[in-house]
Amino acid sequence: MLEILYQDQYLVAINKPHGLLVHRSPIAKDATEFALQTLRDQLNRQVYPVHRLDRKTSGVLLFALSPEILKTLSQKFEAGEIQKTYLSILRGYTEDSGTIDYPLTNDAGKVQEAITNYRTLDKSEIDFPFGKHETSRYSLVEAKPETGRYHQLRKHFAHVLHPIIADRAHGCNKQNRFFKSTWEMTTMLLHAQKLTFQHPVDDRTISIEASVSDEFLRMAELMNFDQSTFSISTLPS
Numbered sequence: 001m002l003e004i005l006y007q008d009q010y011l012v013a014i015n016k017p018h019g020l021l022v023h024r025s026p027i028a029k030d031a032t033e034f035a036l037q038t039l040r041d042q043l044n045r046q047v048y049p050v051h052r053l054d055r056k057t058s059g060v061l062l063f064a065l066s067p068e069i070l071k072t073l074s075q076k077f078e079a080g081e082i083q084k085t086y087l088s089i090l091r092g093y094t095e096d097s098g099t100i101d102y103p104l105t106n107d108a109g110k111v112q113e114a115i116t117n118y119r120t121l122d123k124s125e126i127d128f129p130f131g132k133h134e135t136s137r138y139s140l141v142e143a144k145p146e147t148g149r150y151h152q153l154r155k156h157f158a159h160v161l162h163p164i165i166a167d168r169a170h171g172c173n174k175q176n177r178f179f180k181s182t183w184e185m186t187t188m189l190l191h192a193q194k195l196t197f198q199h200p201v202d203d204r205t206i207s208i209e210a211s212v213s214d215e216f217l218r219m220a221e222l223m224n225f226d227q228s229t230f231s232i233s234t235l236p237s
Contacts (some may be wrong), residue, residue: 001041005060006208010069010201012047015210016061018187022052035061035133051077054151056167059086059192060210074198077148086143086153086209087121087212087230089219090162091175094120094139100156104149109193115146116156121230124223128178136175138165139227142193153190165189165219183222193230 003015003131016022017202018034023036039047047063048070064070076082104114122140130136145152149189154170157163163171166179179185196207209222212220220227 001102002035002042003210005210006206009065010199011050011062011064011073012039013044013060013062013195013208016053016058016192018056018213018215021055022049022061024083036063037177039063039148050074051082051148053155053192054188054190056188057190057192057235058210058213058216060195060208061192062195062208069200073197076197076200080146082197084145084148084192085196087191087193087216088141088143088153088157089165089216089223089225090139090141090157091137091165091172092139092162093123093137094118094141094160096120100160100162102156102159104152104155106150112149113147114149114152114156116143116153117146118143122225124225126223128182130178136178138223139144140220140223140229142230179219183213183219185219187213189216189219191216 002011005015006013014035021034023034036047036049047065048067050062050064050070050073053059053061062073064073092213098117102114103111105111118141120139120141124138125135128136143153151170154164154167158170166176166186168176191212194207194209195207199206
């Protein structure tokens with residue numbers, strides 16, 4: 001059963017687990033469970049995904065409960081009126097804060113503007129030699145993308161040489177192997193922690209938060225990251 005974070009007569013949000021597809025996809029024929037169908041059966045009504053999360057990304061996933069609300073919320077996403085906040089564990093020490101302004105090319109070959117703002121919440125150093133370094137360094141980062149391009153955060157952090165841990169497509173193979181062999185950890189450490197937006201009907205400010213996965217928490221504890229920096233504040237009623 002999916003964890004429901006928020007629900008009213010117009011919309012519903014869940015905490016999507018790592019590894020769960022939003023809907024059926026021809027590029028993932030091995031999948032047999034999908035957030036869309038599971039939530040539909042759980043609520044016994046039609047639901048409409050407003051946005052997407054990668055299969056390997058966990059966190060807040062928003063659905064509309066009617067085509068009309070879907071249209072309104074989709075327009076808000078396209079207009080940048082919905083603020084998205086992600087948490088991630090990256091290789092290396094990132095700057096205290098920064099903006100990654102790096103255009104990305106979509107599947108059709110079109111170059112699109114892509115902007116990601118981030119700030120570093122905590123840093124860690126563990127006794128594992130890497131390359132010419134005697135230890136390995138990691139950063140716990142909060143990211144707020146201004147745009148919503150395919151794999152934007154994954155590509156942007158790889159571009160600045162701080163790839164997301166366990167990102168097989170864009171990450172560091174040596175680090176990914178290390179996490180798998182040492183801790184049996186293969187969960188990509190990217191989590192959609194929070195969505196904030198104006199309600200499409202009554203214009204209330206809605207802020208929906210999702211707790212991190214057990215594997216994300218396990219790695220954060222192993223690296224002695226300050227958990228108060230990413231703990232959930234007040235969940236919506």
